[in-house]
Each structure stands twice: as structure tokens, then as C-alpha cells.
Amino acid sequence: MGLMTGKQYRESLNDGREVYIDGEKVKNVADHPAFKPIVDVKARMYDMAFEKELADKLTTTLPDGEVVSRAYKAPESKEDLAAIRKHVETVLDDLGGIVYRVGDETIGEMWSLYDAQDRLNQIDPTYAENIRYHVDRVAREDLFHVSANTDPKGDRSKLFSGKDGGTLLHVVEENDKGIVVKGAKFETAAAYAHQAFVKPTILDWNAGSEKMAPFACGFICDMGSPGLKHICRSPLGLGQNPEDYPVSTKFDEIDTLLIFDNVLIPWENVLFHRSLESAAYIRSTVHRYSAYNYTLRMLRRADYLIGIALLNVEQTGLNQLQAVKEKISQLINYREGINAHLTAAVTEAERSPGGLMMPNQSLLYTGRMFALRNFPAMAHLTRELVGGQLAVTPDTATMADPEIKQYFDQYYAVGEWTPEDRGKLLYFARDLLNSSFAGHLTTFELFAQSPPFAQYAAVFNNFDMEPQRELVRRAAGLKKKEPVVSI
Numbered sequence: 001m002g003l004m005t006g007k008q009y010r011e012s013l014n015d016g017r018e019v020y021i022d023g024e025k026v027k028n029v030a031d032h033p034a035f036k037p038i039v040d041v042k043a044r045m046y047d048m049a050f051e052k053e054l055a056d057k058l059t060t061t062l063p064d065g066e067v068v069s070r071a072y073k074a075p076e077s078k079e080d081l082a083a084i085r086k087h088v089e090t091v092l093d094d095l096g097g098i099v100y101r102v103g104d105e106t107i108g109e110m111w112s113l114y115d116a117q118d119r120l121n122q123i124d125p126t127y128a129e130n131i132r133y134h135v136d137r138v139a140r141e142d143l144f145h146v147s148a149n150t151d152p153k154g155d156r157s158k159l160f161s162g163k164d165g166g167t168l169l170h171v172v173e174e175n176d177k178g179i180v181v182k183g184a185k186f187e188t189a190a191a192y193a194h195q196a197f198v199k200p201t202i203l204d205w206n207a208g209s210e211k212m213a214p215f216a217c218g219f220i221c222d223m224g225s226p227g228l229k230h231i232c233r234s235p236l237g238l239g240q241n242p243e244d245y246p247v248s249t250k251f252d253e254i255d256t257l258l259i260f261d262n263v264l265i266p267w268e269n270v271l272f273h274r275s276l277e278s279a280a281y282i283r284s285t286v287h288r289y290s291a292y293n294y295t296l297r298m299l300r301r302a303d304y305l306i307g308i309a310l311l312n313v314e315q316t317g318l319n320q321l322q323a324v325k326e327k328i329s330q331l332i333n334y335r336e337g338i339n340a341h342l343t344a345a346v347t348e349a350e351r352s353p354g355g356l357m358m359p360n361q362s363l364l365y366t367g368r369m370f371a372l373r374n375f376p377a378m379a380h381l382t383r384e385l386v387g388g389q390l391a392v393t394p395d396t397a398t399m400a401d402p403e404i405k406q407y408f409d410q411y412y413a414v415g416e417w418t419p420e421d422r423g424k425l426l427y428f429a430r431d432l433l434n435s436s437f438a439g440h441l442t443t444f445e446l447f448a449q450s451p452p453f454a455q456y457a458a459v460f461n462n463f464d465m466e467p468q469r470e471l472v473r474r475a476a477g478l479k480k481k482e483p484v485v486s487i
């Protein structure tokens, strides 16, 4: 198959998928105004790989000569991890904005399961074969692959029982073609993607009972499967002037409540089934690779914060003030803190159980947490540096009104900055910091790679604590003792 073009991608979405948005059933996702901007972004990403000056950064060649996206080749060396970073940076540079769930940030979840092949082999060798097949297939067919982990959970006492056999997604039937599943998942980008890795992530599967078995399944689901319903949230940029809302009119990644109404998953797409052990494994390793691509986006967001703050204070000369320089320094510290974690995670990368090269897990998860936890303070600081004009500046149509234009020339022009250019900078800043879209993005980042408590759990579980214990034992003259486990 090889690399897909933007045109092929757009056409591939017209597969009869059932998509609903704003009270309407969508005929063709690629042409619908709510989806078109982000479909165009993804199509541009596909086309970029064919451009001579970008191809070496965005593609690589498999041993048999097949050219595939750089983002879709599982990392086997530190150089591969560095190339993945280059891929993300090249794409974001070209797009002039940030997109998260566009394939590269979710593909790593399959590599996490690929790492468990030995375990899958013990359960059923077909599952290990299936995961190898899908890791290879997604690259060779250049599929837009996303992730479905979170069920809308509601009442926690009804997860495994009650109406329809429980609220969590589960298998309701097995037949010679495959498994039939029922349930729901939240999933960004599902409506304009090709396939998703669907899996459970909540609960302590290690302490599970047999009644949890139908819920312990993981599979690849085609986004056009019969019975699958995409119920999407309203778009945030639709109807706005792109000059006034330059980010939300282009980069709104629509989220979906995905309903699995008795969806047949063919056996070749089943990655595990009735396996509590596999559910536990994927829950604890799901972001082993993808947290890298995700945190790279947070780094880019930090770059935008610095750029916005700098350009705003430089217009007016406020950048000369020591107090303002200190605030810019805090933004730089934040940016370089994320950068340091990502750089060190590659330098100190580790061989995975499946033989791949994974970013150093402790440095990666602490970097993700550092980026996530400090973002609100950094956004606040940037808002403070931009000043109240972020919120009160009239839009482009008003600025251009001939009757009042003179007032903008009088009160908005500063040095070489025309009112129009100051407006452009402020509209960009507003869409990243103050619009409905900005609020949505903050919530997305808070939850999209699991909620903060789960991210802290990843930090806790991936840090080797024994050296610290041993240091204190030796310094204080203590003997090794078993921890109390009764809480």
C-alpha cells in the first residue's frame, strides 16, 4: 500500500461511518464544516511526506524497501527516538500550530502491547501474532490510528452488572467470525480516523475476579464498523472569522462519544480477550512510548507562550524592566524543564521487554507531570505579561471600519507595530489563552493521557526507589526491613 496522499485520506473517510454532530447526521466527514479544518490539517500531514525537502524527516524505509511514515516505525535505537522528535517538530513547524491526536501520539500504545508478546504467547499465540500484524499494518497502510481507553463510567457500582450487563465495554458474544462488543468510549479524532486501539484502562485487574473476564478485552476497531456510532461534541471554531480565531478555526480536534452497539470485531483484530493479565499490563504501560510525543506537544505550547509574551512586551519597551525579565525567565525555565526531561529521556533511553527502545520511563513520566502541573501557572504569567488587551481588543472587522479606524491608529499603533499587527498577535494569544478553545485545550491536556492521579501513579511506579532507601539505611545504620502492607 505505502504512504497515503491527502486526497486518498479524505476519500477513505467516506466509508458509511455513522457520525452525529450538532443534531445532524453527517453525510461525508471530510466535507462537513465542523470537521473540514482538522481533516485538511491531517491531509496536509499526509501530503507533506511526499515533499522532497521534508521526506527524509517524515519517512523511513523498512528492510524490504517499503517507505513508511517515520512516526509509525517502532523505535529500536536512540536515533529512532531522536527521529520521532524531529518528525513531530517538522510537522508542527509546517502547520504553524499544535495538533495532538493525529496518529503519532497514539501509535505507541500498540508498541506497549507489542512489548508483552511473550506474555500474550502464553495466553494464546494468536494474540501475539495479531499485535505484530497490526504494528506492521498501520505503518504499511499509513492508517490514521487513535486510542479509545476511557468508558463513560457513571455509577461505579454498575460497572460489571445492571442494565446491559455493566457500563464498561465488554464482550457479549463470541462466534466463528470474532467477538461482539457493547459499550462506549471517549475518543478524540475518532470521527476522522481509520482505526482505534480499544482497551480497558481503569480498575485493578490484578485483583480481579472471573466476572471481570468479559470486560478484559483489547482490539483494533475500524472506525467505519457497522454498529459503531460517533456522537461528537460541538465544534469550537465553527462560524468564527479565522483572522480573529486563528487557532480554533484550524486546529479543533473534535472529540467523540463512541458507541459500540453490538459491534463485530474480527478475530484477526482481537489483541486479547478474557485476559485480566493483559488488561493489567496495558493499563500500567499504555503511555510508555506515547507520553514522549504528547510531552513534545507541551514543549511546543511552552514555546508559543514565550513567543507571545516576548513579542507583547517588546512592542512597548516593557521588556527592559527587570521584573518583566524575571517573568520571561520563569517561562524559559518551564520550557527548558520540559526540554531537559525529553532530551534526557532519550539519552537515558532503556531497552523495552520486547526489544524496542523506550524513552527513559522515570524521566519521561516526570517530564509529562512537570509540563502538565506547571502549565496553568505559566499560562497565567503569559496572560499577565500580555495585559488586559488580550481580553478587550475589538475584532478585525471593527478595526477596519472606516469611521473609527483613526482611533485604532491613535491608540493601538506602537513603533513599527500597526494596529492590525498588534491585533493579529492578540488574537493568536487569545485563542491559545482566553477563548473557549483555550479552555478546552487545557482540559484536554489535563485528561487526554489519563487524569493527574494516574499520571502521578506512573511517576511513582517507574522510579527506582531502592537507591534512596539504601542511602538512608547506610547513613543511619539501619538493617533492611520489609514494608508494612496492611493499609
Ligand SMILES: Cc1cc2nc3c(=O)[nH]c(=O)nc-3n(C[C@H](O)[C@H](O)[C@H](O)COP(=O)(O)OP(=O)(O)OC[C@H]3O[C@@H](n4cnc5c(N)ncnc54)[C@H](O)[C@@H]3O)c2cc1C
Binding pocket: 101, 147, 148, 149, 150, 151, 152, 153, 185, 186, 187, 188, 189, 255, 440, 443, 444, 447, 448, 449, 450, 451, 452, 453
Ligand atoms: C478533551 C478530552 C479528550 C479526551 N480524549 C480521549 C481519548 O482520545 N481517548 C480516551 O480513551 N479518553 C479520552 N478522554 C477521556 C479521559 O481519558 C478521561 O476524562 C480521564 O481518563 C478521566 O476519566 P473520567 O473523565 O471518567 O473521570 P473520573 O474517572 O470520573 O475521575 C474524575 C476525577 O475523580 C478523581 N478520581 C477518580 N478516580 C480516582 C482514583 N482512583 N484515585 C484518585 N482520584 C480519583 C480524580 O480527581 C479524577 O480526575 C478525553 C477527555 C477529555 C476531557
